[in-house]
Amino acid sequence: MNTSKEKELAALASINYVKNGMVVGLGTGSTSEFMIRALGKRVAEGLSIVGVPSSERTKELATECGIPLKELAEVEKIDVTIDGADEFDPYLRLIKGGGGALLIEKIVAYNSDMNIIIADSGKKVERLGAFKLPVEVVQFAGVKIQKELEEMGLSPKLRLKNGKPFVTDEKNHILDIDISHKRNLSTLEITLKNIPGVVETGLFLETTDLVIMGQGETVVIIE
Numbered sequence: 001m002n003t004s005k006e007k008e009l010a011a012l013a014s015i016n017y018v019k020n021g022m023v024v025g026l027g028t029g030s031t032s033e034f035m036i037r038a039l040g041k042r043v044a045e046g047l048s049i050v051g052v053p054s055s056e057r058t059k060e061l062a063t064e065c066g067i068p069l070k071e072l073a074e075v076e077k078i079d080v081t082i083d084g085a086d087e088f089d090p091y092l093r094l095i096k097g098g099g100g101a102l103l104i105e106k107i108v109a110y111n112s113d114m115n116i117i118i119a120d121s122g123k124k125v126e127r128l129g130a131f132k133l134p135v136e137v138v139q140f141a142g143v144k145i146q147k148e149l150e151e152m153g154l155s156p157k158l159r160l161k162n163g164k165p166f167v168t169d170e171k172n173h174i175l176d177i178d179i180s181h182k183r184n185l186s187t188l189e190i191t192l193k194n195i196p197g198v199v200e201t202g203l204f205l206e207t208t209d210l211v212i213m214g215q216g217e218t219v220v221i222i223e
Contacts, residue, residue, distance in 0.1 A: 006120035006214025007084075011035035013212050013219045014082045014118045020048050023075045025108040026062055027083025028055040028101040031118050035082050040065025052078055054108045055101035056169050072111060081112040085119055086131045086202070088211055092117070092222065093185065097134030097202030100159070100168050106200055109207040117208050121215045129180035134159070134202040141197025142173045148195060149177055172199055 011034035018024055018039065026036055036058065043049065043066055051067045052075060053059040062069055072078075083105055085094040094117065096102050109115050135156070137145045142158070142165075149156040154177040159166040165173050182188050189203045211222040 003120045003122060006122075006216070007031040007118070008034045009214035009217075009219050010118040010120065010212045012038055013221075014116050015039060015042060017080055017082070017114070017116060018042070018047070018049060022079040023050050023052060023070070023077065025078045025081025025083070025112050025115075026051045026053045026058050026067070027081065027118075028058045028105060029084040029099045031084035031120070032058065032082065033061060035118060036061050036065055036067065040067055043067050050075065052108060054083065054105045055099070057099075058101075072107065078108065078112040080114045080116060081108050082116045082118060083109070085117045085123055085204070085211075087123055087125050087128050088117060088119060088208070089125055089128050092208040092211055093128060093206075094204035094208060095128050095131050095133055095202050096204050097136070097174070098131070100134070100166060100174060102134055102202045103136050103168065103170055103172070103200045106204065106207070109204065114209050115207050117211045119211060119213050121213055124213060127180075128185065128203075129178070129182065132157070132176035133179045135175045135177055135192060136168060136170075136172045136199040136201070137175055138197045138199060139171070139173050142175070145195055145197050146175055149175060152191075153181075154178055170199070
C-alpha cells in the first residue's frame with residue numbers, strides 16, 4: 001500500500017468540492033498538506049477563495065502556496081472544511097489530534113457548513129481506539145488530570161517532543177489515552193470534558209459529512 005499516493009488521491013479529489021467565492025477551512029497534517037498545495041495551484045490559476053487555517057503550520061504552508069487567509073472571527077461562516085484524521089469508523093466518527101491541532105480543528109469543524117475528511121485506507125477502522133486519543137489539557141492542571149485519567153483506567157501518557165512536553169499552538173499539553181476498551185464514546189467525551197482543565201478531546205463524533213479515502217489507485221467516497 002502506497003500511503004502517500006492514497007493521501008494524495010484523496011486530497012486531489014476533495015478539491016472538487018471547493019467552488020469560487022468559498023471560505024475554506026484548511027486542515028492540518030500530512031494528508032491536508034497535499035490538499036493545500038493543490039488548492040494553491042488552483043488559486044494561482046484564478047480560483048477565488050479565502051482559507052481559515054487550523055494551525056500555525058497550516059498557516060505557513062497556505063501562505064507559501066499563495067492562498068489568501070482570514071481569521072475565524074473575520075468570516076461569516078466556513079463553507080467547507082477539508083481535514084485529515086488519525087482514524088475513522090463506519091459511522092464517520094473520528095480520532096484526530098495526532099499532529100496536536102485538535103482544539104482549533106474542532107472549532108473550525110464546528111463553524112463549517114460541510115466537513116470533508118481525507119484519508120488513506122489505513123485510517124479506516126471498525127472500532128475507534130487503536131490510535132491513542134489525544135486530550136488537550138492546560139499545563140497548570142496536567143499532573144492532576146493525568147492522575148485522574150490513570151484512576152479511570154485510561155493509561156495516559158504525556159506527549160513529548162524532543163524529550164520535552166509537547167506544547168500546542170494554544171500553549172497547552174496533550175495526554176494520549178487508551179480508549180480501546182471503551183464502548184460508549186459519547187459518554188466518555190462528556191466525562192472527559194467535565195474535568196476542569198481538560199480543554200478538548202480528539203473525539204470528533206458528529207462533525208463529518210463525507211470521507212474521501214484513497215484506496216490503491218482509486219478514491220472511495222463514504223457518506
